[in-house]
Amino acid sequence: xxxxxxxxxxxxxxxxxxxxxxxxxxxxxxxxxxxxxxxxxxxxxxxxxxxxxxxxxxxxxxxxxxxxxxxxxxxxxxxxxxxxxxxxxxxxxxxxxxxxxxxxxxxxxxxxxxxxxxxxxxxxxxxxxxxxxxxxxxxxxxxxxxxxxxxxxxxxxxxxxxxxxxxxxxxxxxxxxxxxxxxxxxxxxxxxxxxxxxxxxxxxxxxxxxxxxxxxxxxxxxxxxxxxxxxxxxxxxxxxxxxxxxxxxxxxxxxxxxxxxxxxxxxxxxxxxxxxxxxxxxxxxxxxxxxxxxxxxxxxxxxxxxxxxxxxxxxxxxxxxxxxxxxxxxxxxxxxxxxxxxxxxxxxxxxxxxxxxxxxxxxxxxxx
Numbered sequence: 015x016x017x018x019x020x021x022x023x024x025x026x027x028x029x030x031x032x033x034x035x036x037x038x039x040x041x042x043x044x045x046x047x048x049x050x051x052x053x054x055x056x057x058x059x060x061x062x063x064x065x066x067x068x069x070x071x072x073x074x075x076x077x078x079x080x081x082x083x084x085x086x087x088x089x090x091x092x093x094x095x096x097x098x099x100x101x102x103x104x105x106x107x108x109x110x111x112x113x114x115x116x117x118x119x120x121x122x123x124x125x126x127x128x129x130x131x132x133x134x135x136x137x138x139x140x141x142x143x144x145x146x147x148x149x150x151x152x153x154x155x156x157x158x159x160x161x162x163x164x165x166x167x168x169x170x171x172x173x174x175x176x177x178x179x180x181x182x183x184x185x186x187x188x189x190x191x192x193x194x195x196x197x198x199x200x201x202x203x204x205x206x207x208x209x210x211x212x213x214x215x216x217x218x219x220x221x222x223x224x225x226x227x228x229x230x231x232x233x234x235x236x237x238x239x240x241x242x243x244x245x246x247x248x249x250x251x252x253x254x255x256x257x258x259x260x261x262x263x264x265x266x267x268x269x270x271x272x273x274x275x276x277x278x279x280x281x282x283x284x285x286x287x288x289x290x291x292x293x294x295x296x297x298x299x300x301x302x303x304x305x306x307x308x309x310x311x312x313x314x315x316x317x318x319x320x321x322x323x324x325x326x327x328x329x330x331x332x333x334x335x336x337x338x339x340x341x342x343x344x345x346x347x348x349x350x351x352x353x354x355x356x357x358x359x360x361x362x363x364x365x366x367x368x369x370x371x372x373x374x375x376x377x378x379x380x381x382x
Contacts, residue, residue: 027292028323033063040066044077047085056088061096068103071114080106136229156180168192279316287320288345288357294320300327302334302345317345317357 026034041049041062048065051057057065065084069077083106084099085091091099108115128142144152153176160175168175169192181195182188189195219227280296287294296318303309314336319327327334331350336343343359370378 027294028289028326029292029294037063037066044074045069045081045085047081051085051088051091054088056091057085061099064096064100065103068100069107071118072107072111076107076110079110132227136227136233138227278313279318282313282343282359283318284360285318286360287323288317288359289319289323289347290355290357292320292323294322297321298324300324302336314343317343 037059041052045066048057048062052059052062065081069080072080080103084103094102104115123145126142126144126148128140131139131141133139142149142152156176156179157172159179160172163175164170164172170178178189178195181197185195185197187195187197219229279299283296285296286292287296298319298321300317300319301309301311302315302317305311309315326332327347329350333348335346337346337356342361345357347355347357349355373379
């Protein structure tokens, strides 16, 4: 066993692990037919998870009845799409206990939120989870105003106009003709001193609580140019790396030192929680060695964690320390069971690990 390194089964995040554990407990204890269909391949994991979720408001006996009605006969699932399957389960759940379904619907409004996740080609999905009336109203208003602009001769498609109107109304920026709505941006340009003048290193566009997205340098320059051209606030922060790829400094004109250090930690960890396999965005700036135990408020003793992982770390038996001789920032986590997990800060955008080749016997040259 090398350096006591352990891997979590399947490489799942802590949140996903809890979801799958809950699903396994439900299927084994209350939904045996769904479990059987999962085993024989009639259902996949996603559809089984939907069935468990839609019956969560029922009692164990009611859930078992729905399980028997829907999944006891494999032939009943032939040709049944996911939406039809979910609709059938919802209908049965409502017939079994309408009060609990209504109560669950009312409670669901408290879960309204907006999330962001990456999409291909330097795009992103911004998703709003809203009560149905609000969601329909938002979409209808954007569609109505997009149709009005198209009737006035705007060459953009209906979908493009709806997207641009959404950005303009949320950010307060002005809608510009025939172009994406410009917005205030902070471009985090991570580069070594050798590439600083060239401007070809990758860039990142992010915000507090949002995982930064890596974009080509030309795209980053275009974003900044649009913001400056339209009189919007725009900042460029340069983050420096040494010859080993270790983040060593950051320029900032709009932050105090405390916030600057917090930003430094978030950018060094690329805005993603340092817990192995956890893809949640950084919410807390944590001391690896707690201040109560003499830990300094410094970059080497800091890490970015999501809220859940930071709270779990405070439980009895959990310990952490940094690796002093690591090329990049490295943290070792020791769990109450004695398992050890290593977390190394990811290389910054544009960084390539040094590569040596043997040019002649016993002589190696740096090529990258």
